[in-house]
Amino acid sequence: MMKSIKNTPRRSPPPPPPPLPTSKVSEDHNWQATQTTVRERNAVMFNNPLMADVQFTVGVAPNQQQIPGHKYILATGSSVFFAMFYGGLASETKEVDIPDVEPQAFLNLLRYLYCDEIHLEPDNVLATLYAAKKYIVPHLARICVRFLETSLSARNACVLLSQGRLFEEVELMQRCWEVIDAQAEEAFKSEGFAEIDYKTLETILSRETLNAKELSIYKAVSRWADAECKRQGIDSNAEHQRKVLGDCFKLLRLPTMTLSEFANGPAQSGLLTLEEANSIFLNYTARRKPQLTFNKNHRKGLQQYRVHRFQSSAYRSNQWRYRGRCDSIQFSVDRRIFVAGFGLYGSSKGAAEYQVRIELKKNGLILGQNITKFKSDGSSNIFPVMFDNPIQVEAETFYTASAVLDGTELSYFGQEGLAEIQCGKVAFQFQCSSDSTNGTGVQGGQIPELIFYS
Known part of the structure; x- marks a missing residue:
């Protein structure tokens, strides 16, 4: 428990040292x-x-x-x-x-x-x-x-992973993996992905915990193959791209795509042999599945966590309403996490659909936003509303989670809120936000859950 210290004079920070001579x-x-x-x-x-x-x-x-x-x-x-x-x-x-x-x-x-x-x-x-x-x-x-x-982000994580391997910086590599796993969709779209070395590409494609669609991974690999052909000074055609990819191509899990994704992407790329394409098509449609040279098991992805900040929920007539106002709460964590979305309460008057805008801000700057819809079933269940991509949250810094809902006004709400909560290995602290104009605070209100990867 933190104790307040009264009547202690504040010391001004020491002046910066004078510049060194030249x-x-x-x-x-x-x-x-x-x-x-x-x-x-x-x-x-x-x-x-x-x-x-x-x-x-x-x-x-x-x-x-x-x-x-x-x-x-x-x-x-x-x-x-x-x-x-x-x-x-x-x-x-x-x-x-x-x-x-x-x-x-x-x-x-x-x-x-x-x-x-x-x-x-x-x-x-x-x-x-x-x-x-x-x-x-x-x-x-x-x-x-x-x-x-x-400075690590999804935009440069793959390049820094490649450099971390070169310099044998284990801690830097681990931090890069945290970002790549959680924000894989953004990492694969980055320009830097096409610049990584072959061994780093192989290591990434072998990863079980990538939080990305296989189609996104395939598109990134195609861009890498195109760039590698140019680096080697050869024509960037399908034959040469397959050659520079080597064994890495077989690390793609093409059978885990939807039939439409496969048919409109890899099947028409020229990277697959006729035998490979035919086998994958049969894997989608035939009762008797052929033997495949590609892994047909989905990647496991990352474990998703939910920190629940209320000990109970309630509904009382006319007590809590969604009125297009902002519900906000501030939080901090003791280690880096990636916020994937919020859990929200729904209508207490039966099934209803809501238009919702969720935001995550730091010092007033919007880090992520999504405007979407979700349906509630009239129960006190919590309904997930996700960002398009997980948002990186650093330790020991306060962030503001906000939600604005339009729809059926009367809703469930949380009670007996906790200011400090341990979820897995992550310690959360919550405090009231000045952005909240609908009554949500630490003790009660909305935004009962933060959904995150750690």
Whole structure:
């Protein structure tokens, strides 16, 4: 239980540290006397030819760059640089070619070794991670991984999974799988999916827990095959696409599509042999099913959870009405989840159909919305209303769940609400929302359930 603290003066946050000096400072007379710490003096040496005893040629033309370095500083921050400059096989050379590292990433590495500063951007973080791994600077590598995790979404999860495999970053890979499994439909539509390597494609297609239709997976694989043909410089026809897909094509579960989906998609793509297409058609229609080379079992998908925030429900004449007003509740969780939809109460006056708009917001920004209909049967049952795609919800941040219903006014409502609930491994906290204009709060009202994947 949290205790309130009264009459405690608030401390203002400490001011940001002054910027570190640059190499230009070394042009001043007696500059050493003006820099009071080792960090400041080393910062002056960053990317500075003064006293440099090694010259790096980084990258490849036309983006190649000459970067000066100081062996002592580099060797104290990296065991690889120590071995290069002071180890048993150290060379006396003062020029080092590094064609496999981007200049900006190498400067990021040196800035960290000289200044203890890290400047990461979305367009250089992967290259910086590569440099940190190559020169065994683990703290910089961890910062890069955390940066990637904070920017992780369905749009880039497949690419980051591919990079996570390359760099053997197990934690990053696990986070990517969480997103790919839950938001597979969006992940497969992303441009980045066509950029992944073959082994990553094989790993994804072997996944049982993908929350996607097989038709969506097939379309994504077709886009990947088209892109791979172009990468290999060959015509992107059906024969070549099947060839570049190799064994991955057999990981598609084509028999789990509907007959219409199969007939209008894979059956006419030219990717299947006549024998394969015929066998799958017979699998749909014949009593005696043929032997198939494709898995005909549906993917299991993810386990769906429902957190129920009321201990009872009730109906009293004229007490609770849906009147086109907004019912809202705020919540937070202690670990990342993916909200798939809400459970809602229906009419207490018999079967009825509702027009409903559901929303999930963070700091007033709409993260997901769906306008749809659902039917209730007159009972106190809870009826699921889903978003088109699950929405990623981060830990320790409050989100607002809202619903606006039009239809039969009198409805069931929840009672004896809980502010804190444990559902599976996820701890939920609920609090009232200022968006709620129809009376819903923590203790009672509507939106009795959040439906989610964990």
